[in-house]
Amino acid sequence: MSQIPNEFDCFRINQEEDKIVSGLEKIKLEDINPGEVTLKTEYSSINYKDALAATGAGKILRTFPLIGGVDVAGEVLESKDSRFNPGDKVIAACSGLSETNDGGYSEYTRISTEAAIELPEAMDTRTAMAIGTAGFAAGLAIYKMKLNKQTPEMGPIVVTGATGGVGSIAIDMLSASGFETTAVTRKKTHDEYLKSIGTSNIMCLEDMEMGERPLEKAQFGGGIDNVGGDLLSWVLRSTVPEGNVASIGLAGDFKLPTNVMPFILRGVNLLGVNSTTLPNSFKQDVWNDIAVNMSPKKIEQIVTKEVTLEELPEQFQAFLDGSIVGRVLVKI
Ligand SMILES: NC(=O)c1ccc[n+]([C@@H]2O[C@H](COP(=O)([O-])OP(=O)(O)OC[C@H]3O[C@@H](n4cnc5c(N)ncnc54)[C@H](OP(=O)(O)O)[C@@H]3O)[C@@H](O)[C@H]2O)c1
Numbered sequence: 001m002s003q004i005p006n007e008f009d010c011f012r013i014n015q016e017e018d019k020i021v022s023g024l025e026k027i028k029l030e031d032i033n034p035g036e037v038t039l040k041t042e043y044s045s046i047n048y049k050d051a052l053a054a055t056g057a058g059k060i061l062r063t064f065p066l067i068g069g070v071d072v073a074g075e076v077l078e079s080k081d082s083r084f085n086p087g088d089k090v091i092a093a094c095s096g097l098s099e100t101n102d103g104g105y106s107e108y109t110r111i112s113t114e115a116a117i118e119l120p121e122a123m124d125t126r127t128a129m130a131i132g133t134a135g136f137a138a139g140l141a142i143y144k145m146k147l148n149k150q151t152p153e154m155g156p157i158v159v160t161g162a163t164g165g166v167g168s169i170a171i172d173m174l175s176a177s178g179f180e181t182t183a184v185t186r187k188k189t190h191d192e193y194l195k196s197i198g199t200s201n202i203m204c205l206e207d208m209e210m211g212e213r214p215l216e217k218a219q220f221g222g223g224i225d226n227v228g229g230d231l232l233s234w235v236l237r238s239t240v241p242e243g244n245v246a247s248i249g250l251a252g253d254f255k256l257p258t259n260v261m262p263f264i265l266r267g268v269n270l271l272g273v274n275s276t277t278l279p280n281s282f283k284q285d286v287w288n289d290i291a292v293n294m295s296p297k298k299i300e301q302i303v304t305k306e307v308t309l310e311e312l313p314e315q316f317q318a319f320l321d322g323s324i325v326g327r328v329l330v331k332i
Contacts, residue, residue: 003077004029010106011309013054015064020056022068024309032102035110036081039074039090043129044104044330047071047165051319053098062100070097071132072104073125081113089119091287093133094275105309107332117284120291130299130327131290134165137275139290141224141246142173144271150244155221156180156201160231161251163190168302168326170224171199173294182220184231193325197298210234214261229253236262236270246271302326
């Protein structure tokens with residue numbers, strides 16, 4: 001453990017009376033919660049949840065103080081888990097970091113056996129964190145859709161919240177898996193970005209007529225929804241027989257006003273996606289499938305920013321404003 005300096009930098013979230021306060025701090029390894037695997041952190045990322053946690057805009061942390069960052073990837077320095085040896089590369093994402101345990105915004109990280117995922121052979125730590133929790137959720141959705149017999153021949157997959165982190169990676173992974181996509185976005189000025197990440201069909205939310213019929217024209221093979229509410233309802237009503245629609249997010253609304261016709265007349269399947277509740281072995285399978293069968297090809301276009309720990313606060317506000325496009329990497 002001689003490589004670890006006595007003190008190092010992290011971005012930590014504290015509660016002072018009723019207020020959330022966060023910023024750079026110097027800490028020692030023993031200040032981090034225990035874990036079987038100690039990493040030299042290489043990359044983390046920013047997810048919407050990170051912005052909520054660090055600003056206090058949402059109640060994410062269950063205990064204080066905690067280091068921020070729900071995602072981390074790095075090199076093993078020491079391991080009490082026989083699966084890992086010094087020098088191995090490891091990922092942790094969607095596993096309680098910055099919620100119940102210290103997260104990835106730190107030069108050194110300690111993670112538990114249950115959180116540690118082997119970095120797939122065909123992936124580097126930068127790509128893993130460009131994917132991160134957002135991209136893992138997209139990959140899990142596609143994995144479940146394929147298990148449920150989704151094929152490219154059934155028609156294009158509609159992706160809502162398309163310029164966001166989940167939406168962008170979903171478009172890229174779907175293209176890599178041979179699916180055509182249709183992007184639904186609120187942003188009228190981002191056609192070039194969406195084309196650059198692999199979709200040519202773009203629908204602007206503002207101009208869309210979603211109708212109110214129990215079933216609309218079946219124009220999509222399936223869907224990946226990040227928005228919820230009326231938009232998810234429309235996707236379900238516009239999906240072909242036996243198509244799969246994955247519900248990932250609630251960027252617009254947590255409610256779902258729908259009716260049973262898509263399910264009982266078209267056999268449409270609504271798939272739930274929760275990237276945190278899976279057992280570690282299932283997560284490993286999905287990461288391996290992402291690396292081999294849906295490896296994103298447009299990561300350089302999707303990573304619109306690469307920032308340092310010092311630059312985190314200004315990025316959080318952009319997430320809360322909804323002005324972020326693609327994924328933001330954090331280089332540690
Ligand atoms: N289930 C899981 O395991 C899981 C994992 C990760 C994330 N999530 C959830 O998935 C959703 C997307 O996450 P993300 O990381 O992609 O977030 P993000 O980068 O902030 O993107 C969300 C996108 O949704 C669209 N949007 C935002 N507000 C909207 C509104 N009021 N009405 C309609 N569209 C709106 C925007 O895309 P356009 O401007 O292009 O429309 C925005 O870029 C979030 O709700 C997040 O909490 C769930």
